[in-house]
Amino acid sequence: MNTHTNQVVMITGASKGLGRALALAFAKGGARLAICARGDEALQQVAAEIKQLGAEVVAIRGDAANQSDIERFVALVEAHYGHIDVLINNASIIGPSPIPYLLDYPEEDFAEVIRVNTIGPFLMTKRVLPGMLQRRKGSVINVTSEAGNTGYAGWGAYGISKFGIEGMTQTFADEVGEAGVRVNMVDPTEMNTQMHKLAVPDCDYELAEPEDVVDVFLYLASDESSTVNGQRFVASQFLEERGR
Structure with missing residues (x-):
């Protein structure tokens, strides 16, 4: 039996990049998917790929930062599956490109x-x-960034938003940890994605592919990590420790 058989996994921003890679990885593991994104065409394409893998999926177009869209998405998923086992907060934006320094950043x-x-x-x-x-x-499972752990010139509001994610992860984890729910975060490291191209348009170094970093998310969604709470994982370090 696959590790994630029948597990209900909700992923935001699942139409491309890391979100798509995660959706397909969990589908291969036997999970039942709930995915959302703002772009419907790409989202439905991912949903079709999930179905081709033999997995069940609910795909809803919506803004994962809009209260009414969130309510509609989660309510539909709970009505369809009955519950949600895993939430991966992946949806994010880089902001203006090229990213301006904070002094020049439009409010x-x-x-x-x-x-x-x-x-x-x-x-x-x-x-x-x-x-x-x-x-x-x-x-x-929240998605963070190296820029959310150290402030870097030129990463603007994106880095600051990830600092917020890191604090929020720790706070939620401390609030709910004794109730059997765990909240952790993953820095997937720099990846070959459309967002990275916008952030570092002249990148001249090797990048990880989104498919290369999914294992740490699979681990944090599994019973193997049932006692892990409030922790920050770096995908490349996780793979090294696992000997992969």
Whole structure:
């Protein structure tokens, strides 16, 4: 039996990049998927790929930082599957490209990055947690960044939004850890994605592929990590420790 058979896994921003790679990896593991993204065409393409793998999927177009879209998405998923086992807050944006220094950063763009990257995961987690707490079981996995652990010039609101994710992960983890629910975060490291191209357009070094970093998410969604809470994982280090 696959590790994630019948597990209900919800992934935001699942139409491309890491979100798509995670959705397909969990589908191969036997999970039942719930995915959302703002672009419907690409989202439905991922849903079709999931079905080709023999997995069940609910795919809903929506903004994972919009309260009404979140309510609609989660309510439909709970009605369809009955519960949610795993929430992966993956949806995020980089902001203006090229990224301006903070001194020149437009207020409206700054607020939008924080809305999508930090407030969105807060609202999603807040909506999904009650069901997990009632069942005394569940895993929330937030996607962070090296720029969310160290402030770098030129990473603007994106890095600051990930600092918020790291603090929020630790706070949620401390609040719900004794109730059987765990909240952790993953720095997938720099990946070959459209977002990275916008952030580092002249990148001249090797990047990981999204498919290369999914193992740590699979681990954090599994019973193997049932006692792991409030921790920060770096995908490349996780693979090294596992001898892969």
